[in-house]
Amino acid sequence: MAGKPKLHYSNARGRMESIRWLLAAAGVEFEEQFIEKKEDLEKLRNDGYLLFQQVPMVEIDGMKMVQTRAIASYIAGKYNLYGKDLKERAWIDMYVEGTKDLMDMIMYLPFQPADTKGKNLALIIERATTRYFPVYEKVLKDHGQDYLVGNKLSWADINLLEAILMVEECKPGILSAFPLLQAFKGRTSNIPTIKKFLQPGSQRKPPMDEKTVAIVKKTYGI
Ligand SMILES: N[C@@H](CCC(=O)N[C@@H](CS)C(=O)NCC(=O)O)C(=O)O
Structure with a gap:
């Protein structure tokens, strides 16, 4: 039997967090090997483990996979979270890219100068409430099903729940205008594997604090 996937990244959300979510x-x-300093990253590079000299890197099924999107779609496909045909997959891809755009805005926030943070936070809230959440609310309303695609849990749902929780950290109560997303959040949070991941002590990472931001900046030369 193949061993557990091994995730190489900082002890932080960043680009790896959606992969942690999918696996969970x-x-x-899965196992995690944390990159704590520049030298840890250099070692992976010198060992020839990083195709483009970057992380996330995930050791899985005998491969050393890089590129977040490639890793996530491999995991989604392998664990039956990527639709039943090409069209379902296309919808999952579109929904995932939407939530990713929103989550990326949040991921970059701690790295921005203090004087632009407030403006960008306001933009995140505006985009969530006027561009992204209405789309997912409408999808759920139009087909009346529990999940976004094919009446079955997929990568799109997992990403959407992750995004909802991230946006709620920025603005608690933001879902009040989105009743179907509230219900979706309740349902998906109660899926046993996800419920477990949401418990304290899981491999889910907290929002980045200043100390982690400093370590990440130093490690990746940001
Ligand atoms: N397109 C890549 C981008 C990866 C990336 O930018 N990784 C950062 C850490 S989050 C990194 O390794 N930076 C060091 C570098 O680019 O030299 C992906 O999605 O995996």
């Missing part, structure tokens, strides 16, 4: 939701146990 799929019920797959």
